[in-house]
Amino acid sequence: MARSAAPDMKTSSPSTIVTANDVTKVYQRGSEPGRLARVLGRSEPPTVSAVDSASLDISNEEIVGLAGPSGSGKSTLLHILAGLERPTEGSVLFQETDLATLSKRNRTRHRLKHIGIIFQQFHLLDSLSARANVALPLVELGIGKQQRRRQATELLERVGLGDRITHRPGELSGGEQQRVAIARALITDPDLVVADEPTGELDTDTGRTILQAFKEVAENRAVVLASHDHETLEICDRLIQLRDGTVTNRLKQESSSDEDS
């Protein structure tokens, strides 16, 4: 799954893609009290800190793993890096653009051009074929039908689904759906691919196939995986350990790096 298939070639020299500085994300539990509720003495809703002052850099061509138990803030941090959510405090510099300051519209546009997202539950559009799912971001980019179909077919062939392009998600296995999701994440040739528990819904063998696909994905781009599965995290060059929203440890995975080199 070399990046050369993509329309726009990016630099292959390792460089920082995204930097998170003291990122904090605080959620409210429940809604803000209204005027009447305040008069009646309802207090402010309690808050919970999902990510607390987390800082990290992610460079081109590296796979970074976010590790930690459930509720440790992996997914929230991943969503912040992808621009799906805004940090309450801190900044997220994506190639010198601070995602925290972008409007919702601009963050959506930014995701379209620079970020590919892969979810644990695949999140394909069940009413569209595999090819239409993969090609959908290209519609938004204003790319013509023929080119859309050609690029989507090419990517699906590369993830081994050349014979399944007209199938709907409901007609595909979990592993096949995740490969469609990977193809969709790559269709716009993003600089960063984020994956939240990408093997969480898959059996061990299928999970390994998907992880192999991720290694190939990482060529010429950065990949961030959030998982609490050791086997999944083994493919990562670096691991960032989270607990209760705080970065507790940073590990360089020598074995993984050796394998890659």
Added chain:
Amino acid sequence: MKIRKLLIRWLGLVSVGIRRTASRATYTAKQRIRFSVLGVAIVIALLVMVTSLGVGLATSTTVYDEDIDYWIVPDTNSPESPLIATDNPQFSSVHETNNRIREHEEVESATPVLSQVLQMGTNETKEYILVVGIINTPELDRVSGLGSSPLTPNDPYYANGEYKGEWTGNTVLSQSAAETLSVSSGDPISVAGNNSFTVTAVDNQSRSVGNVPTALVQLSELQSLTGSTTYDQAEQFVVGTNSPTVQSDLQEIYPDSSVRSRGEMTASNTRDSDLSLALALTAFLVSLSIGLLFVVTTSGLEIVADRQQLAILSAMGISTKSQLKLVGVQTIVMTGVGGLLGAVSGLVGIRLMNIAATRTITTEPIAVSHPLFVGYGISVALLIGLLSLPFLLVAARRVSGGVP
């Protein structure tokens, strides 16, 4: 270049919207989509059926027959309307004018028509019947659904410009009129208190729309019964011809009149008939309101149920604007398909309604069917879709975004 991209994006979204709706209707959300389409279809089918009844109501008072090609009618809104204004404007000197029309070499048949609802009956039974007065000629076949041949030709009571000719007392009754009055051919009958009429024939083949009890009499005899002799009055002329060039010649006969072909007459009657217009308008407004509420409710719930898919689109980088376009396309496709199904079902409904009516209460169809109703139904359905869009777009905007 930017416009080209915008166009490609639009076409892409329309294509995705259509495929998505089709796929959901047949595969992933069959019940929800089919229920929504069915709702629109029912509303449009009812609209088409009620409208067809309104049109049927309007045309039922028109003197329709296959042999009649043109109607000459007074301009009801002309400040200098011809003629004699009673309840409605009427033409004067109609016997003389009719002779002039018949002299036209392209005219096959022509007669002035005066119609009044009058009490008719025998000593035992008296009922109100639509009485139509005409000048019969051998070329004239049917007027107001009744065969005119039993009437003595050329309206003999009107002779030499005076009402002093031979009184015939000819009356042709429709089957329903004969049944209502319990009379048959040869029976004496009174018309508006005048006992000098006889049932000349009962027309078993009568085709009066809505099965209105109808009687055909000599024009001059009806004029004398209704006080229309002073100016020799009638309401309209019906003209049979095979030549379309006649229309312009007919136009010159009366200054403030209209010459209408069959299609124009149908449209005009529908427009001019207050009741049918009110019926059609009410049907339109009720259908629009119910359809709108239905589409807004079902599609609104659909959007809420679809919020995860909208969040996925957002996560992929599909802008809120494009998501709204998708929602819009899907709504229009759904209402359009519902409109088409509804309009076709409406036509089937009209047919069933007419069959039921002719088997139970009338001998003739009560509703008028026309292919244009399909276009009308689809247009109203699309209007429902368009009017529901603002609400649906606000709903979609509110639920769009976030993490799937």
